[in-house]
Amino acid sequence: MNSRRQLLKAAAATAIAPGVMPGSASAAEKMPKMIGIQAGAVSFIDEGVPQVLDIFQERGAINALFLATFTYGRGLAGRQIPGQPFPDHGKQESDEKFFHGGNYATPHAQFYANTILKQTRAPDLGDADILRMVLPEAKKRGMSVFCSCEDVWRSSVPGVNEVAEVDLRGRKAGTLCLFNPDVRDFWTALVSDYCRSYDVDGILFFNERNGPLLNALGASHAQSISSSRVTCFCEHHQKAARERGISFDRSREGYLRLDQLVQNSLAGKRPSDGYFVEFWRLLVEYPEILIWDRLFDEAKHRVLAEVYSTVKAIRPTLQVGFHIEHVNSFNPIFRATRRYDELARKCDFLKVVVYNNCGGERYAHFIDNIASTVFRDVPKAELKRFNDHLLNYTQEKDLQELASAGLSPDYVARETQRAIAGVGGRCKILPGIDIGIPTGKNSRKASPEDTCAATAAALRAGADGLIFSRKYSEMNLANLSAAGRAVRAMSAWSQQRCLCPSQV
Ligand SMILES: [Zn+2]
Numbered sequence: 001m002n003s004r005r006q007l008l009k010a011a012a013a014t015a016i017a018p019g020v021m022p023g024s025a026s027a028a029e030k031m032p033k034m035i036g037i038q039a040g041a042v043s044f045i046d047e048g049v050p051q052v053l054d055i056f057q058e059r060g061a062i063n064a065l066f067l068a069t070f071t072y073g074r075g076l077a078g079r080q081i082p083g084q085p086f087p088d089h090g091k092q093e094s095d096e097k098f099f100h101g102g103n104y105a106t107p108h109a110q111f112y113a114n115t116i117l118k119q120t121r122a123p124d125l126g127d128a129d130i131l132r133m134v135l136p137e138a139k140k141r142g143m144s145v146f147c148s149c150e151d152v153w154r155s156s157v158p159g160v161n162e163v164a165e166v167d168l169r170g171r172k173a174g175t176l177c178l179f180n181p182d183v184r185d186f187w188t189a190l191v192s193d194y195c196r197s198y199d200v201d202g203i204l205f206f207n208e209r210n211g212p213l214l215n216a217l218g219a220s221h222a223q224s225i226s227s228s229r230v231t232c233f234c235e236h237h238q239k240a241a242r243e244r245g246i247s248f249d250r251s252r253e254g255y256l257r258l259d260q261l262v263q264n265s266l267a268g269k270r271p272s273d274g275y276f277v278e279f280w281r282l283l284v285e286y287p288e289i290l291i292w293d294r295l296f297d298e299a300k301h302r303v304l305a306e307v308y309s310t311v312k313a314i315r316p317t318l319q320v321g322f323h324i325e326h327v328n329s330f331n332p333i334f335r336a337t338r339r340y341d342e343l344a345r346k347c348d349f350l351k352v353v354v355y356n357n358c359g360g361e362r363y364a365h366f367i368d369n370i371a372s373t374v375f376r377d378v379p380k381a382e383l384k385r386f387n388d389h390l391l392n393y394t395q396e397k398d399l400q401e402l403a404s405a406g407l408s409p410d411y412v413a414r415e416t417q418r419a420i421a422g423v424g425g426r427c428k429i430l431p432g433i434d435i436g437i438p439t440g441k442n443s444r445k446a447s448p449e450d451t452c453a454a455t456a457a458a459l460r461a462g463a464d465g466l467i468f469s470r471k472y473s474e475m476n477l478a479n480l481s482a483a484g485r486a487v488r489a490m491s492a493w494s495q496q497r498c499l500c501p502s503q504v
Pocket of ligand 1: 165166177178179180232233234235236237
């Protein structure tokens, strides 16, 4: 038997040896990296706290919980999203009728004195408080607990209408203006409440919103193109613009023209100089389009900085992380607006989305959108290959196969390495690993082997830890076990290969 084979055998033995069975102290000692999972309150109610934590430790080698404490969105909270098959655990019944969202812990009124957003208690699970429910059992097991807070709202929440963004045509939007003092105060109040009222280990902050330029073009994976609904043109934005010497009128005019160009492009009305030239000309003639977009990023990143400094002022050992959205993987223009080294200055870790399985259909959707407007003159398949070069992706399938193939473990490794290089050691990188994120009917469904390979790729690329995403209530147990197997193999074994058949 050659030495490699001996190593393989040794690693397999380690992975299943009784001494390092998941959940035992020796297993925890062997896993210094943070291995986290995202989960919502409903899973603990449906399946029981100790039972769920057993599964996390035994199958997933998990030592950190990212609990969906605040969101009105279904990506982090609730059971499986309606219309998708249920995973092999939990209640096999949709929560469509009672899902509401909000704060799944208990809001303490004194923290919210300076914001109009006072009534956010999630009503869907009665008096359940996810932190009170999970913290004691998690602490007993030595697991860290983080609060996931997401900037996703519903319009019926008291106060939301007063602080809503205003779109290009003057309509109220469903999103909240990040220049509005009530909104800024809400986020610092919320994280203060969690960090002072509960014995948590920190915060993971989610804000997947884009500025008006990318929204106008639909230049993300999850968007439809809505160039007349871009935001924000509210009084707080106008004030911020005045203070910075930015012309509101010129900015608005630029976006009105962009709206016109996008609508013409969607209708196939080709400008005589072509779609791209006309778009670039608009940016040259109305640089305010870029400046107004940057204003959105400024407000978004100021909220992140305020969350960080608020939490650190409470206790410096509390950890703050930011979720970096998927569009960062596909869109070079978005990438240009996100400096990893700057983000790293206001957090302890970044959860970089590297969802590879659903990434295939999402990347394809992104190409479809930009091929309908700015790059309409370029055949889609060529545009995808060109974009691959810009992104430094070399292993991904052609556009027509992308959704059914998903993205490769190589993509996971490249995005992990790029983030690590970008932050230059200033913060930790915890890639978000796709476990069962719902995809369309004809798109790839990840096998346990796929999940194992993606998990191993992130660790092999040098990740400081992982966060299994998006939520336990959409994960199949076999895939969670495969991820855990990769973690154990990688931590126990210097050869750095996981134990999935395809890898051995
Ligand atoms: Zn505004």
